[in-house]
Amino acid sequence: MGIINAVRKTIAYQKRNGTRAAFFAALERVSDKIKNKYEFVPCNEAALNEQREEYKLLAKAGNCAMFSIVVPLFNTPEKYLKEMIESVINQTYGDWELILADASPKPLDLAREYGEKDPRIKYYHLDKNAGISENTNKGIEKATGDYIGLLDHDDFLTPDALYEVSRVIRKSMKQNKLSVYRSCPVRLIYSDEDKYDDSKGKYVEPHIKPAFNMDLLLSNNYICHFTVMRADVIRRLKLRGDYDGAQDFDLFLRACAEATLEMPAASGQIAHIGKILYHWRCHSASTAANPASKTYAYEAGKKALLDLCNRYRIKSEVEPLPHLGFYRINYVPNIFSCRSDVGCVGGKILNKKGRIAGGAYTKDKSLMYAGLPEGYSGGLQHRASLQQDCYAVDVRCIAVREDLIPVYEQITGVKYENSYICALDGTLDGKVSTGDGLSSFTPDAIVEMSIRFGEEMKRRGLRVVWDPKAVKRVK
Template sequence: MGNRILKMDNVRKTINYLKKNGISHAYYAARERVQEERTADYCYMAPSREKLTRQRRETEDYPYLFSIVTPAYETEESYMRELIASVCAQSYRKWELIIVDASEGTQVEQTVRQMIQETGDMRIKYRRLAKNLGISGNTNAGIALAAGDYIALLDHDDFITPDALYCMAMAVHESKLQNLVPALLYSDEDKCDETSRFFVSPHIKQKFNLDLVLSNNYICHFMTIEAKLLKTLELRGEYDGAQDYDLVLRIVDNLLKRGFSGRMDRMIIHIPRVLYHWRSHARSTAQNTESKSYAYEAGRMALVDFCHSQGFEVQVEHSLHLGFYKICYEPDILTVRQDVGIVGGRILDAHGCIFSGAFDESGRCLFEGLNGHYSGGSTHRAVLKQDCGAVDIRCMQVRKELQPVFSQILGIPYQERVVRIKTRQGKQDVLIANVAGLSCDEAGYRKLSMAFGQAVRNEGYLVVWDPEITLKPGM
């Protein structure tokens, strides 16, 4: 059954992708999806009853109240029952569930009131809205009712794991011990079928990565926000469909302007555990990415607004993949972004596969061995700008202020050469560092790349990987 979900999803996506991007891109996208499906071996394992009991005891004295806000509209009874049951099953007990209902009918109200009666749990709170204010307006109505220290957003047809709030509470508590009040917390997630029996496509996310979130809303679910901040920002109706992405970007903008640029991953905290089940059904964006096509334009406009607020001179374009974006900096990223120290690309081998480019802080090459035509799976990370630990010195652009550091570490004067790269807009000449004076094996190049990347990060700059900058054999 799990494979059937993937296969049906793949057929839809391939047809839509072919219409949008043409046969060549669609061929490689379909081939990659088939390979991804063949190697999929994910199995969600819920925490044991004993573990949940230990979690409950461990956190029983924690003071943090979590308000879970769910805007409902004509929600199927089985979905609403499962959502409520998943909240009632939380090992962390200090919560309230606020369901704001904009339905025309009475089914949602009947279901919620029946659940309150059956469970006897008065932490479940129902409010019927006088009119449908749209997803942002309806959610804001729930946010206004929230009494918690943190507010979590839960879609009306999804549900959470029994340890979701425990993990959130633990992360908040650990931050408080360091005298920090995190602004936003988010977890990994997966998809489930309509019966809630099969779980597929886990989204194992990264810690906060500025340039990755400027490419797509990888944060998504399960998202929990500090209450005072959320009540100040609220959701904006003009970005309905991408209101969560707009919210994330405005939180990022808020933190950057408050001087947290060097501590963003301590203010926006990733919890590396699947805590959210995103239901895949015919009307959901989890299965049908075309069901809310307006949302992708709203996401692009939210990104335009963020860049404007930060003073970036840019153009924002849709990428080949729905819900993913490309920022085109004018004239270039190093000129526009004072926080970026170096920008690097990817290097392909004779078989057209990635063999060097971006490295994490441990020195592991990201996407090593991946076919250069592939995007990196359903998250498309292999074709997105993102921050990393280091980039290959053979394929990088260096900020002027850092060129002396480059020369000191590599032992050669900083010089540049021109390479011609292929973009969606055509061919483009790019200046990159010229390392022709070096004589290294691959291990030597990697060692120098890591040393320079570390030095750049020590100076407080970001290292950005841009996979559109591609070197092929002979370039």
């Protein structure tokens, strides 16, 4: 199944994006598979037992957040249904309820039997199949937990999933000196995930996610699974049937945009757990195995982004990228006129070999995607081809908000020029740029200036955005 799917994906990609792009995409895929061999290492039994003991102490003290796991069912094969339910039953953290909202034409006997055996498992056979969003909303209405998590009917959790989520919540509660879980500042928690190849019985394609990154989310639903949201937030926002296929993406966009575009301190409201807690099952009918099997989902994703932009009066166009489910927002006339949260935007620097030599930097001054060849997207998640927040951008390819130009000139010591727009519109593409005022500085000095300017943006509470479509070439 893997080889056949790979061939299908390559042919479909070539039809959409051309032979040259398909060649580089295939080359990158082969390179990634050679370099990145993956083996999922589960939490060992001793650690799981420690978690179980810790939960008992929390339960005895009455200090537990209650989790509702909502699963919409529809003609779920018994094998998948059993593994999904058992993955919840086997959680080391025991204060949970499993809400099974079944829209199958006939009730699923196995699901009903589980509900009869364990009072924490609540089975509801719905009157009709109203679509994935409305079916899930029916489950959410039945949920009584402080936090609500979403689980697909053919996927499964690691046994430490709820324990790890509870740790994040308890830490926030302690820091904020709170006692009622429903008033916890954390509104959304997400973890890393991988895929389970059903035909081979092995775990593949780990998705190791970054800390919360709003502009990356505007490019792709990188949050995905396992996601838990505070009950009052998910009840208020709900899933929307008009976005079926991208209903989770639409929900996450709205929940995160509230925290980042309307409220301060998003870092305290959205948390990432850097651990794989969710296994996304791949089988012949799943989107995980064959993304093209649900192309309508990607149209729904674009629609969700357009709706969000309209909601926040962001004049823009949403452009689908070559890889399905990935997007680019083109701001009209520019990002500063649309986003008051952005202080600067920068592109990438390519050396004479066509490899990334400058662009987005992390706090420790590391260059993101350093040395990546032109035409490569950055791996399975294509992150090097996406707009995203970063700590700093290269001062040689940058656009700065007008009121911050004096700050740029003070830090760099050179007159400001909008080098980003020139790189974006192609006037620098294919040319070697040596005449700007920064050409005499050493690479280390460039990095230092870039970091200092990025730090100044952070100090002012402004976002730094990297846009890989803007390309500047240097010697």
